[in-house]
Amino acid sequence: MKVGVEALELTYGEHRAVKNLDLTIPDGSSVVLLGQSGCGKTSTMRCIAGLESPSGGRITIGERTVYDGASGTSIPSHKRNVGMVFQSYAVWPHMTVLDNVAFPLKMKGVGRAEARRKAIDVLEVVGLGHLGERGASMLSGGQMQRVALARSMAMEPAVLLLDEPLSNLDARLRDELRVELRRIQLDRGLTSLYVTHDQQEALALADRIAIMQGGRITQLGTPEEIYAAPASASIASFLGVTNVFEVDSLDGNRAVLADQGGQLLVDEAEAGIPGTRFACIRPEHVRVTPATGEGAATATNRMRGTVEVAVFQGASIRCTVRTGTGLAIEAICPPPVTGTLATGSEVSLEVDARAVRLLPEDVTELQQAQEVVAV
Ligand SMILES: Nc1ncnc2c1ncn2[C@@H]1O[C@H](COP(=O)(O)OP(=O)(O)OP(=O)(O)O)[C@@H](O)[C@H]1O
Ligand SMILES: [Mg+2]
Structure with a gap:
């Protein structure tokens, strides 16, 4: 589902972390927010997810306004239909891989059999179909990261927000998962916002890259455009x-x-x-x-x-x-x-x-x- 961000402002005390930011993520496409540490990437993503209270602007997901500073609208995070995958892979170690994915579905009221079927389906997509019955603590870092991804995908969110999900992994796994993620993104037509400070990752995963500097988006373009013609x-x-x-x-x-x-x-x-x-x-x-x-x-x-x-x-x-x-x-x-x-x-x-x-x-x-x- 399309995401629209208009004139978004976020301040922490005196500090303006996000400044008058405009961004559109077209339906089914992948936008990567690329910028140096501290430029406001996570802050922007948290505003879209409803985990931060912006100081102004408007955020829409599909046709729905989820935040509007002018009218005071703010839909709580769990009603926004967004999935988030964070830098640290949070799996439940005492559950099996399958239960890690199925559990949130059951919490949402999906029947047992249906939750299981969906979980098996997405585990297949992320290449973990054969590990469903394994205890989640007995996985490598890359596999845990995939469980976290599968869990977000199983919820079929309208938008998937990924905040440096590969940064804890070693270089080879990161390369592999990067390609995998792009394949999943294209196969499933996911609408996603991906945050990174790694340009290789951005070039590989984006339909569009948004360069962020000092709380603002300073350039927006395809990976080829940004690489060939940086604006400054x-x-x-x-x-x-x-x-x-x-x-x-x-x-x-x-x-x-x-x-x-x-x-x-x-x-x-x-x-x-x-x-x-x-x-x-x-x-x-x-x-x-x-x-x-x-x-x-x-x-x-x-x-x-x-x-x-x-x-x-x-x-x-x-x-x-x-x-x-x-x-x-x-x-x-x-x-x-x-x-x-x-x-x-x-x-x-x-x-x-x-x-x-x-x-x-x-x-x-x-x-x-x-x-x-x-x-
Ligand atoms: N809870 C907070 N309270 C006060 N300032 C904060 C808070 N969270 C972030 N900031 C500040 O806001 C700015 C943007 O932070 P943000 O986490 O969005 O950066 P980032 O681009 O995600 O960086 P990184 O690549 O290091 O994760 C930084 O200067 C940071 O110090
Ligand atoms: Mg961050």
Whole structure:
């Protein structure tokens, strides 16, 4: 069921944890709230679940208004038909896996046989069909997390809210469950809001990602859009763009970097955007080759530098190169076929002008309002 959040405000004492937040989760789709620790993700989710008293705004689930600051409407949490899965997997250790899932259904008044049938069905969906009779305390962390998920799904909530449900798991299990969750989400057409500070998780699970900073949503888009075109330098940085350089001025399609950092050739279209302050380059867009002759192509930045740090990652090498102008540029590149990218070696760098994005430091309120209207 569609969820609508309009002008939501939440304050804890003096602190505005959620500021004038607008968000729509279309029916059957998955929105991921992605942002740094403390930006207000859990607070937003708790408002939707009815576990917090907002200080203003409106929340609708389907056609029903569950919260409206203006009229004083506030439907209690248990009547909102939302399911929540938290970071800590809360299973009842003294019950079997099956009973863990069936018990809340029985509490809701579903008959014994029907509750059992439903529980078996969702346990199958989360890949635990064979463990129904096992005691819940005899499960791995990942299996417990699936029980918690199955329990929420069995209640057939209109909306599923998941707050960092995978963060307690080891890396491999997290990867596996991430794919599993996406499959369940798509198969069942669940309407879900998923909270995380992990960009890989967000990219994998979202139909739409909402970037949250300081209590506001500062960018909304598909994973591809957000990854390819972050709206500000602070968002780019958060998404792992390590090359963020302050721009002093623009000279045609050359960005003059601050602190004598040299110049970067940028795309004509980028150069035309007014008010931009930072040049951002994804490390995987920097080509590093053991230093050879020059021979610059026209729309490419070419620089010489020395490798300061190089970390071998198997399929790739992550290195920091100090250029002649003193710029530290980070690159992720395939290991060279010949030569070496070891610490101290001389290399040449290439960055296509189109890979240099000029972005403001932060998304302003005005920009944010325009983007939300545009969406
Ligand atoms: N009960 C509370 N009382 C006072 N302040 C709170 C309370 N809960 C959260 N806050 C503050 O509100 C802000 C947002 O908190 P919230 O838990 O929503 O962050 P988050 O984005 O979920 O972070 P994390 O990724 O660390 O879970 C933080 O600055 C936090 O310190
Ligand atoms: Mg949180």
